[in-house]
Amino acid sequence: MSTRRTRGRPKTAPDSDRRRQIVAQALQIFRELGYARMTTDAVAARCQISKTTLYRLFPSKTELMGEIVETHIKSMIDLPRDYDHLPLAQALDLIFFNDIDEEADRERFAFLHFLFLEAAVNPELRAISDKFGRNAVLRLLSDWIDHQRGLGRIDVPDVHDAASILMDMVGGSIALTRDGRMEWPGSERRRAYVRECIRVFLGGVAPRP
Incomplete structure (x- = not known):
């Protein structure tokens, strides 16, 4: 005698996977x-989910956009x-992803x-950009x-001031045009600029004998 199999509830993706999918679609x-x-x-329409599900995972548009910015950061x-095992210049080069390839560099720009x-x-x-972007990087x-x-x-006497100075120096690798737009300098030029910023910064914060 065969037993009848009951249909179970369809499997659902874990919340972490759903959040990533929502962020990816919202970014697009x-x-x-x-x-x-x-x-x-x-x-919700793009993700083919209900707004109830969306709000459960992201209670507000602000939180969703914040997640997008955090992902970019x-x-x-x-x-x-x-x-700690690396020279400071090499560490900062890696921290700022200065060895990123051209395509990825253009994408983040x-x-x-x-x-x-x-x-x-x-x-x-x-x-949102200040809270989840600049302020997060400063921390x-x-x-x-x-x-x-x-x-x-x-x-350094003040770590926050030092972080702000370093961030502003490195951020200067992308110039603003007269009409207020960002100008892409090219990966090679940007890398050279960032490394010079690192050299100058470390020269100023090196412990005195």
Whole structure:
């Protein structure tokens, strides 16, 4: 006598996988339509999920956009990570992904440029970019500099100021045009500029004998 198999509930993806999928689709909408039109309705429809599911995973559009910015930041700065065994110049070169290939370099520049333009006309996005982007990077750099100061490898009176100076120096590798747009310098030029910034910065924060 055969037993009848009951149909179970369909398998669902773990929340972590769903969040990644939603972020990926929301990023595409952001690039295609801009921040104002990256609505929760549009994201839910693109992901083929209910808004209830979307709001369970991302309670607000702000949180979703923050996740997009945070994901991008991971391609801009490789922290936290243990670099204590490396010379400081080599560590910073790796921290800023200065060895990234041309295609990936252009990709992250394209996102940064579009985010910059969109934030200029969307105050809400500007606040998100500052919170999840610049401020997050400053915290990571400050923590790393503070750790290096504790090891006696760096001598600075204020780690936050030092992190801000370093970030502004490296950020200068991408120039602004007269009409307020970012200008791509090319990977080779950007790498050389960043390495010179690192050299100058480390020269200023080296412990005095």
